[in-house]
Amino acid sequence: MAAWYPILLDLTGKRCVVVGGGPVAERKANGLLEAGASVCVVSPRLTEGLHRLASEGRIEWRRREAEETDVQGAALLFAATSLPEANRAMAEAARKAGGLANVADDGESGDFIVPAVVRRGELILAASASGAGPALAARIAGELAVRYGEAYSDYASRLRHIRTIVKASVSDRSERRRLLAAAVTEEALEEWRTGDWPVDSDKLIARLRERAGESESA
Numbered sequence: 001m002a003a004w005y006p007i008l009l010d011l012t013g014k015r016c017v018v019v020g021g022g023p024v025a026e027r028k029a030n031g032l033l034e035a036g037a038s039v040c041v042v043s044p045r046l047t048e049g050l051h052r053l054a055s056e057g058r059i060e061w062r063r064r065e066a067e068e069t070d071v072q073g074a075a076l077l078f079a080a081t082s083l084p085e086a087n088r089a090m091a092e093a094a095r096k097a098g099g100l101a102n103v104a105d106d107g108e109s110g111d112f113i114v115p116a117v118v119r120r121g122e123l124i125l126a127a128s129a130s131g132a133g134p135a136l137a138a139r140i141a142g143e144l145a146v147r148y149g150e151a152y153s154d155y156a157s158r159l160r161h162i163r164t165i166v167k168a169s170v171s172d173r174s175e176r177r178r179l180l181a182a183a184v185t186e187e188a189l190e191e192w193r194t195g196d197w198p199v200d201s202d203k204l205i206a207r208l209r210e211r212a213g214e215s216e217s218a
């Protein structure tokens with residue numbers, strides 16, 4: 001069994017080909033669109049959702065059965081037809097063409113599998129059971145979505161700004177690490193979100209030193 005390596009890919013504008021037009025293909029296509037990929041779906045039929053995306057011009061639709069040439073220029077190939085042999089043949093073709101393939105009916109015969117994902121702006125939470133139980137991955141992602149609510153989207157964008165200030169104002173690396181650890185407690189994140197904004201750099205550093213000191217003496 002594979003010891004899968006988790007990674008976040010930048011797919012902005014990159015060509016990704018999904019073969020198959022059922023609910024599984026739709027889920028993959030939607031995940032790809034969220035990541036800004038350029039999506040092409042090859043299938044004689046589409047779900048209603050995929051149909052809408054095609055008519056809105058958000059995906060390219062090749063209305064026919066998949067052919068090996070469909071993988072040309074694809075960074076990623078998602079084989080999600082109902083035919084295992086077609087899925088395997090397309091994955092093989094994608095690999096030969098230098099891309100990576102996902103096989104929906106048999107994860108192990110592809111190069112990567114897709115985790116269950118929760119997006120909160122720049123915060124991305126992913127859960128995977130390595131194919132042992134996709135429903136478990138989905139359940140855990142559902143729990144993470146409750147634990148890490150919409151506020152985390154603001155938290156992440158404020159934190160990006162704060163980190164830029166800390167990096168520009170504190171040259172000592174261990175001090176930077178100490179301050180940034182103090183910046184990410186739930187209490188601190190809520191303070192950045194609800195406090196006056198934008199923050200004054202000197203005041204922010206002073207406040208972070210205070211917070212770091214408090215947590216160290218606690």
Ligand SMILES: C[C@@]1(CC(=O)O)c2cc3[nH]c(cc4nc(cc5[nH]c(cc(n2)[C@H]1CCC(=O)O)[C@@](C)(CC(=O)O)[C@@H]5CCC(=O)O)C(CC(=O)O)=C4CCC(=O)O)c(CCC(=O)O)c3CC(=O)O
Pocket residue numbers: 027028031102103104105106107108112113114115116117127128129130131132133134135136137138141
């Ligand atoms: C290996 C993998 C390959 C891949 O697709 O990358 C794969 C393979 C298979 N899935 C199957 C079934 C189901 N898959 C789901 C759901 C999801 N499946 C996803 C990923 C993966 N599925 C990869 C492993 C990831 C991991 O384990 O971490 C998720 C996380 C992400 C996504 O697809 O976007 C998404 C949840 C999204 C969400 O809701 O958050 C449900 C639940 C449901 O539909 O409600 C069921 C029914 C219950 C069950 O069977 O467990 C079957 C049997 C098909 C059959 O019976 O014919 C196979 C084939 C096999 O058995 O290996």
Ligand SMILES: NC(=O)C1=CN([C@@H]2O[C@H](COP(=O)(O)OP(=O)(O)OC[C@H]3O[C@@H](n4cnc5c(N)ncnc54)[C@H](O)[C@@H]3O)[C@@H](O)[C@H]2O)C=CC1
Pocket residue numbers: 019020021022023024025042043044045046047064065066080081082083086103104105134
């Ligand atoms: N990885 C996952 O999360 C899951 C995977 N599966 C597996 O994925 C497969 C697809 O699942 P669903 O979308 O529910 O199936 P589905 O049967 O609803 O859809 C299959 C789609 O493939 C198209 N198709 C069939 N032959 C084709 C070909 N040669 N070229 C291009 N398109 C072709 C059909 O027109 C249809 O749109 C299932 O057979 C199952 O084994 C099922 C559930 C979850």
